[in-house]
Amino acid sequence: MTEIVTLISAGLLLIGSAFTLVASIGLLRLPDVYTRMHAASKAGTMGSCLMLIALAIHSADFGTMSRALAGVVFILLTAPVSSHLLAKAAYTVGYRLHASSVRDEMAPQDKQ
Amino acid sequence: MSLFLVNVLLALAWAAVTGSFTFLNFAFGFVLAIFALSLIREQVGSVGYFSRARRVVSLLLLFVTELVLSAWKVALLVLSPRMDLKPGIFAYPLRVDRDFEITILANLITLTPGTLSVDVSDDRRILYIHAMDASDPDATRREIAEGFESKIMEAFR
Amino acid sequence: MIGVETIFDYAVTTTLGVLCLSFLVTIYRIVKGPTLPDRILGLDMLVLIAIGFIAVIGIKTGYALYVDVAIALGLVGFLATVAFARFVLSRGKTEDDILTEAREAASTARREAKLRARPSGGNPGSAPHPGAGQTGGETNP
Numbered sequence: 001m002t003e004i005v006t007l008i009s010a011g012l013l014l015i016g017s018a019f020t021l022v023a024s025i026g027l028l029r030l031p032d033v034y035t036r037m038h039a040a041s042k043a044g045t046m047g048s049c050l051m052l053i054a055l056a057i058h059s060a061d062f063g064t065m066s067r068a069l070a071g072v073v074f075i076l077l078t079a080p081v082s083s084h085l086l087a088k089a090a091y092t093v094g095y096r097l098h099a100s101s102v103r104d105e106m107a108p109q110d111k112q
Numbered sequence: 113m114s115l116f117l118v119n120v121l122l123a124l125a126w127a128a129v130t131g132s133f134t135f136l137n138f139a140f141g142f143v144l145a146i147f148a149l150s151l152i153r154e155q156v157g158s159v160g161y162f163s164r165a166r167r168v169v170s171l172l173l174l175f176v177t178e179l180v181l182s183a184w185k186v187a188l189l190v191l192s193p194r195m196d197l198k199p200g201i202f203a204y205p206l207r208v209d210r211d212f213e214i215t216i217l218a219n220l221i222t223l224t225p226g227t228l229s230v231d232v233s234d235d236r237r238i239l240y241i242h243a244m245d246a247s248d249p250d251a252t253r254r255e256i257a258e259g260f261e262s263k264i265m266e267a268f269r
Numbered sequence: 270m271i272g273v274e275t276i277f278d279y280a281v282t283t284t285l286g287v288l289c290l291s292f293l294v295t296i297y298r299i300v301k302g303p304t305l306p307d308r309i310l311g312l313d314m315l316v317l318i319a320i321g322f323i324a325v326i327g328i329k330t331g332y333a334l335y336v337d338v339a340i341a342l343g344l345v346g347f348l349a350t351v352a353f354a355r356f357v358l359s360r361g362k363t364e365d366d367i368l369t370e371a372r373e374a375a376s377t378a379r380r381e382a383k384l385r386a387r388p389s390g391g392n393p394g395s396a397p398h399p400g401a402g403q404t405g406g407e408t409n410p
Binding site: 003006007009010011013014016017018020023028033036037047052054058061063064067068070071074075078079081082083085088089090093094095 | 273274276277280281283284287288290291292294295297298304306307309310311313314317318320321324325327328331333335336337339340343344347350351353354355357358360361362363366
Binding site for chain 1: 133134138179180182183187200202222223226228229230231242244247249
């Protein structure tokens with residue numbers, strides 16, 4: 001039983017770190033702020049949540065587990081809010097979308 | 113909500129009676145309490161509680177699967193040798209109108225494949241969404257309306 | 270047959286290595302990042318990676334206290350991102366705007382210096398100098 005739990009948490013650690021690496025590569029390769037936000041807010045959140053879950057199931061006692069899960073919920077709640085705020089601020093101030101963007105339905109509303 | 117409190121109290125009572133406060137024992141007590149409440153659901157009037165709980169749980173499950181899927185899609189996109197992106201911002205007419213529901217919808221949209229909510233218009237009718245692939249916004253709009261928005265409306269009203 | 274503990278140790282070491290790599294990649298983006306929101310996004314990502322680090326080290330050492338550190342770091346990172354977003358909003362202009370403004374200010378300063386230098390005519394060598402020093406100072410940020 002404990003061996004299976006250890007193996008599962010090892011797997012979660014590896015998958016989580018892989019997602020974190022993918023998120024930072026995305027931060028490096030994607031063309032503009034808005035597309036980079038996709039990488040950071042999805043893959044990055046996923047990575048650190050998986051690693052916290054690995055900690056939760058590796059530690060056998062109730063207090064640590066509940067606190068780690070509370071941390072996961074907290075990250076899941078705050079990550080979209082912060083990226084949403086940043087996107088809104090960047091758009092309002094006037095950082096343009098990348099040249100390859102195909103549509104911008106917010107633009108006419110912006111000028112009114 | 114008070115029934116949920118009763119549920120938690122029953123689970124705590126189970127943990128206290130059996131004398132071990134491990135997570136597994138508490139979860140087992142919670143399941144037992146749900147079973148006990150479902151036995152007396154006509155007497156305490158908790159029929160609505162169960163169907164609502166089931167819908168909230170199904171919303172949570174949908175959310176988790178979408179999060180995994182979206183992280184996987186971002187990973188595939190980032191690791192593909194040449195990225196063909198068609199990013200863009202499109203407008204989404206909101207059907208939900210309470211602040212609480214708009215917040216949940218915007219958060220869910222941010223954590224789902226290829227979409228990121230950018231702004232809500234001042235009259236709270238339109239949500240502006242940035243998409244990785246905005247070549248077919250009508251399909252994305254339909255997906256959101258049939259997936260998350262209808263689930264949220266089911267779960268919270 | 271390798272023991273489960275050995276596999277687990279290898280997994281922890283690999284995770285630490287991969288996290289280091291993504292830390293460096295993100296730092297490269299922060300240093301290079303052409304605009305301010307890019308850098309803020311990089312800092313947000315750094316906080317997420319640091320939470321991952323703390324979780325892994327908490328597993329490795331077995332101290333349960335690291336979980337609280339991770340939660341507190343998440344809170345601080347969220348507040349920092351919110352504050353930075355407010356800053357972007359209150360600054361109200363992009364890097365391109367600032368560059369254009371600085372360039373315009375520099376060219377007007379140069380023109381004025383030239384105008385001031387011509388009517389006096391006495392010492393053409395010394396008059397443009399303060400103007401040039403000023404333009405250098407303004408284009409720097």
